[in-house]
Amino acid sequence: MTKETKKRAPRRKSNAISVADVARAAGVSTATVSRVLNGNAKVAADLQNRVRDIARELGYTPHAAARALASQRSKTIGAVIPSLENQNFAIGVFALQKRIGEAGYTLLLGCSYYDQEDELKQVRALIADGIAGLMLVGRSHSPALYELIEKEQIPLVNGWTVDHDHPYVGFDNVAVGRRLADYLLDLGHTRFGMITQMTQHSDRAADRISGVRAALQLRGLQLRHEHLIEMPHKIIEGQMAMKALMNGSERPTAVICGTDLLAIGALAEARESGIDVPGDLSIAGINDIEFSSFTSPPLTTMRLAADEIGARSAEYLLARIEGRPVSSQYIVPTDLIVRGTTARPRNI
């Protein structure tokens, strides 16, 4: 008795057109269609055109899951950021999406809420989804995450930071802190205060503090413990921190803020308590967000191009995925933008 292959009812729900449909319409094999559409192997020019035209006419769209399964690679790139509420990350992701979109990739986005365990969970999910590359924020990630990436051989780039152990596209945050401190030191300031976002959640913040400390040290000064305040990244927290700083002993004459948001809060507090900025107090931020030109006085700050982070990270990942050579270190330049919130200290 012949062992026959039992037929079973087809399971498909979507009636989307497939390579088979295109192949039939073009009178060629599915292999040829696939080859044409992926541009891999050699196909006669006229055949190529015919297939391409028919595919377009029929409105053929490749089934990404099937393609990913068969080819063992996908046209998606993942990114996990702490929060989209932080505009720096939103802008960076936006630029990343734009660039990879142009290259035919789609973006899978996860958020970590500043938690390494959540971040790991998100990355696991993205890997299960078959991402071809991954962008993260900062260099501080769960060891398990790094192991996973290593094991799965997924191109990774750490954004916004500098990393000695992994590919990165970032700002030299140490230099950023140093630049700001040097500028204020050159103006004659000697008593410094600093308001930063939580270093526990941000190696960028920690680096900026290091930069400030280093600059001060070179001039024989230092940042006193009670003059360094860590706060959540909100305007109101910047205001609270400034209040604490002004009520403390030996008021600083210059306050460097880890971000513009904190600086705006600090500035608001100064205005409310009648402290003259920049006469009695200089305030500087970091990021140069849109508002910073419109505070009163306008904010002195460092310009950090978040969109460059996203765009360069995209370039890096695409190059890695496509096997093109690319540098695994990229520092996005930053600029000091002097506006109205900084000046020489009055008592000089």
Next chain:
Amino acid sequence: MTKETKKRAPRRKSNAISVADVARAAGVSTATVSRVLNGNAKVAADLQNRVRDIARELGYTPHAAARALASQRSKTIGAVIPSLENQNFAIGVFALQKRIGEAGYTLLLGCSYYDQEDELKQVRALIADGIAGLMLVGRSHSPALYELIEKEQIPLVNGWTVDHDHPYVGFDNVAVGRRLADYLLDLGHTRFGMITQMTQHSDRAADRISGVRAALQLRGLQLRHEHLIEMPHKIIEGQMAMKALMNGSERPTAVICGTDLLAIGALAEARESGIDVPGDLSIAGINDIEFSSFTSPPLTTMRLAADEIGARSAEYLLARIEGRPVSSQYIVPTDLIVRGTTARPRNI
């Protein structure tokens, strides 16, 4: 001669563990493993535990593409927004991601750059990627997009807006405009100006204008053509618009801005040209962004909870996907936040 099935070298690259591995280790079939892990059919309780334990031990992660291909549905949800630079959308997407993430879905994000063709292109890509649901911004989309969604039977929700023809989760933008106008009318204002984002790109903006017009009309007033200025959504544009408004004839005593960003620009211009706010001029915004509490004076505005848009949209899509009943209309309530930039007009 027997027709033998030709064996071929396996093609797999990833050495990730699969259902087959779990099945082997547990001494059961792949079908059982699948059943256990998806909780569909009935499996003996002890067997369930054994399989689950082994899967965990082996660190099994389902291959999303394979699963999507076999089951014809995926655990991904798509969103296409105009831009992540607009914080409203960033916050909405953030909330969406959070909620769907909790439900085991991952987010595919596209950006349209306020262009319907680009939007359609992004949606096509997301559909090819097998999204189970889709969130868009506003109700104005390419007819081809609506057809596509209809044909593919993908649950859709239009965010931030009200839509008579499709499911939505949004603000009643007409009511928002009316509320603000009524408030200023009640204060005694009669000469109104309006600065809005481009209506061409935003049905939300158009609705807000309608609301303002409606409220004025009920009191026998109207918004003069030259007192309605459309601008790109930037602080500096708000400032430019305010300058134009103040240099025009018959200055308004109240200016309603389509967004806080524009209002902040308007406020900056008033300050620079020595116009007393709210003494000589009332200014109001819409959105209540973080910065609006810190302008000087603090901005009167409408509070629009963008995160609610994202969260509710997620709920809607998840319900649709899982076949649960859910209302296809949801209006997120808004509140008038009276702060310091509005007052009775001086000449009353």
Next chain:
DNA sequence: TTGTAGGCGTTATCAC
């Protein structure tokens, strides 16, 4: 250069 068909990892159908 083009066609044939096995394999990608899961799910779901059918038989037991």
Next chain:
DNA sequence: GTGATAACGCCTACAA
């Protein structure tokens, strides 16, 4: 309840 295996849509090794 459980196992065997066709089907999902595409890619690609191999044959022609």
